[in-house]
Amino acid sequence: MTQIHPTAIVSPGAQLGQDVEVGAFCTVGPQVQLGDGVRLVSHVVIEGATQIGARTTVHPFAVLGGAPQHLAHKGEETRLVIGERNIIREHVTMHTGTVGGGGVTKIGSDSLYMVGAHVAHDCIVGDRVTFANNATLGGHVVIGDFVFMGGLCAVHQFTRIGRYSFVGGGGVVTKDIIPYGSVWGNHAHLEGLNLVGLKRRGFTREAINALRAAYRLLFADEGTFQERLDDVAEAHADTPEVMEIVDFIRSEANRPLCLPEREV
Structure with a gap:
């Protein structure tokens, strides 16, 4: 036929x-x-x-x-x-x-x-x-499952974008994006979690709350980033979604990590 x-x-x-x-x-x-x-x-x-x-x-x-x-x-x-x-x-x-x-x-x-x-x-x-x-x-470039790439966005070579992430329209991505992250801007910076996408994909309230708590701890002002990463891994060892972020950050990478913008 x-x-x-x-x-x-x-x-x-x-x-x-x-x-x-x-x-x-x-x-x-x-x-x-x-x-x-x-x-x-x-x-x-x-x-x-x-x-x-x-x-x-x-x-x-x-x-x-x-x-x-x-x-x-x-x-x-x-x-x-x-x-x-x-x-x-x-x-x-x-x-x-x-x-x-x-x-x-x-x-x-x-x-x-x-x-x-x-x-x-x-x-x-x-x-x-x-x-x-x-x-x-x-x-x-390595793109995980369920990622949404906005219109006119561009991703630098060798960059990794974790699962369920969202890249806003016109974003220029030059750094690795954590799983479940949401980034915007030129150059793109981390704006938080892709909460809309997580809810649409049926993630439980418990998983989303754990991700939000882990995000706040990971990108807080206190201590070093490594100390905060270790604290997140210890506090959320039983949450697979959070540990996916931890493993993503700890794995070998060619590009730096995309971080939130700091207020001046």
Whole structure:
């Protein structure tokens, strides 16, 4: 039941699953794999070694699997792997990885990428994320599950953004964002917790209250940051959500931590 429009160009080496729809003027390269039920609406370019999971829909003028925008890339074969049930809107671009970055860009499942969003080489993006219009990732960025990226925001290369975080529209993120955090501004600073997102995702009142208490203690004025981090870990050792923040901060990182602005 696969449907290929007469004006589409599908290379002989491409692998198409069942019930795939390739619309008008699409181009599908020889190393592309399209899962069952993938729909390319029209004018879509899928190139490189790109794998797209089942029931993903790609809208016009998206370009997926292009070579990385990296001067060290010399044409080596690298990959783009996209999960299932994603909605990829107009003019979205996602690039393959680089040899130095592991060779693969990984996109999760069940996500929405709005008009003009960009995922650069070697990024790892989780499940159920939302990228609003023109949200942009530099190379090697790691995005956790359920993250919301506001319109026109930009993320510096090698930055980590923890699960359930919210990046406000126009935010320029140059530092790591804790899980459940909410950041705004240019350059972005931590404004608190993503309480709206937590409530929408069904977090219990007890978990939210524990996160709020931990946040207040972690970013208080008393003591050193390390002392406060240890206090949070001790006080909330039985709260998985709080310990996720603690583990995120303690883990090895390439970028500094995004912190609240201090009042002058």
